[in-house]
Amino acid sequence: MSSNRINKFARAAAFLLLGAGGSVEAQTGEKSAIMNVLSSYEAALNASNAAAVMPLYADDAVFMPPNSQPAVGAAAVRQAYDAVFNAIKLNLKFTVAEVVQLAPEWAFARTNSAGTVTINAAGAKSAEANQELFIFKKGADGAWKIARYSFSTTNPPGRQQ
Amino acid sequence: MSSNRINKFARAAAFLLLGAGGSVEAQTGEKSAIMNVLSSYEAALNASNAAAVMPLYADDAVFMPPNSQPAVGAAAVRQAYDAVFNAIKLNLKFTVAEVVQLAPEWAFARTNSAGTVTINAAGAKSAEANQELFIFKKGADGAWKIARYSFSTTNPPGRQQ
Numbered sequence: 176m177s178s179n180r181i182n183k184f185a186r187a188a189a190f191l192l193l194g195a196g197g198s199v200e201a202q203t204g205e206k207s208a209i210m211n212v213l214s215s216y217e218a219a220l221n222a223s224n225a226a227a228v229m230p231l232y233a234d235d236a237v238f239m240p241p242n243s244q245p246a247v248g249a250a251a252v253r254q255a256y257d258a259v260f261n262a263i264k265l266n267l268k269f270t271v272a273e274v275v276q277l278a279p280e281w282a283f284a285r286t287n288s289a290g291t292v293t294i295n296a297a298g299a300k301s302a303e304a305n306q307e308l309f310i311f312k313k314g315a316d317g318a319w320k321i322a323r324y325s326f327s328t329t330n331p332p333g334r335q336q
Numbered sequence: 337m338s339s340n341r342i343n344k345f346a347r348a349a350a351f352l353l354l355g356a357g358g359s360v361e362a363q364t365g366e367k368s369a370i371m372n373v374l375s376s377y378e379a380a381l382n383a384s385n386a387a388a389v390m391p392l393y394a395d396d397a398v399f400m401p402p403n404s405q406p407a408v409g410a411a412a413v414r415q416a417y418d419a420v421f422n423a424i425k426l427n428l429k430f431t432v433a434e435v436v437q438l439a440p441e442w443a444f445a446r447t448n449s450a451g452t453v454t455i456n457a458a459g460a461k462s463a464e465a466n467q468e469l470f471i472f473k474k475g476a477d478g479a480w481k482i483a484r485y486s487f488s489t490t491n492p493p494g495r496q497q
Contacts, residue, residue, distance in 0.1 A: 237446060239446075239467045239469060239488065240488070241402065241488035241489055241490075242488075242489060242490070242491060242492055242493045243490060244467070244490050245433070245446070245448075245467050245490075272406075277438050277439050277442040278438050278439035278442065281438040281439065281442070283471055283484065285398060285400075285406070285484065287406075306400045306405070306406050306486070307486075308400060308469055308471075308484055308486035310444055310469075310471070323444065323446065323469055325467070325468075325469035325486040325487065325488065326486065326488070327400065327401070327402035327403075327486065327487070327488040328402055328403060329402075329403070329404060329405050329406075330403065331403055332403045
């Protein structure tokens with residue numbers, strides 16, 4: 176075993192001893208790090224800033240926006256955000272329902288978001304409310320990144336946006 | 337350590353030795369088990385059978401259907417499916433894009449589904465297409481169960497259902 180591999184194993188074993196047999200609410204440090212990614216995502220989204228969104232995603236991430244096929248991989252994710260930001264301006268506040276660490280390098284977060292959406296072409300503003308499910312992966316550099324992300328509106332039918 | 341705890345640790349350690357440091361495509365046995373849950377889910381959904389859906393969910397699961405607040409816990413999940421099956425009749429085929437095991441007791445699956453939806457009240461049938469993100473947890477009995485589930489339509493805007 177390389178020392179890198181030994182370190183990984185020791186870290187994983189420590190994690191399992193702490194939370195053997197099931198999920199553990201993410202430990203404070205990891206949870207903070209993931210909450211920070213969510214805050215950065217909220218800020219990038221509200222700024223319609225695709226360049227600021229991208230470092231929050233893993234290279235092999237899958238973004239699953241409604242009314243679209245899943246965007247698989249960074250290039251497709253970037254294209255999807257460019258399309259979103261071209262069409263609408265969001266002003267959302269995210270509320271974190273839970274952050275759960277599943278393994279040393281995997282976690283998920285469930286959130287709700289609420290605020291407004293403005294259609295850029297028409298200028299019409301309406302209420303927006305969503306529920307989000309993020310799967311996070313910790314990269315080799317120790318940074319948590321969005322690996323998979325699915326969301327949908329919580330508005331009643333007929334008020335999709 | 338109890339022997340149960342030792343077994344859990346040994347199983348977890350074996351998993352880590354197989355796939356230390358990242359995700360592994362779910363091993364054949366686990367992947368088959370998860371694919372079986374997805375097949376059972378497809379069958380229960382197409383039969384509008386909430387009683388058959390429920391054993392596929394963990395007790396503390398969260399179901400996140402569009403146009404609704406998240407259903408948290410088995411009772412709320414059941415209520416949500418009752419409402420869905422009361423309103424519509426689905427005839428969907430699921431295609432599995434990926435099944436990834438994250439830890440001995442955690443995995444996720446990403447799927448697409450396509451087929452038809454019939455509005456029970458009106459009898460109107462239309463094309464339905466969705467993308468799904470499932471998080472699975474392995475219970476104490478060794479059965480993989482749906483722990484979190486978010487999906488959305490892939491139909492273009494204006495053809496939500």
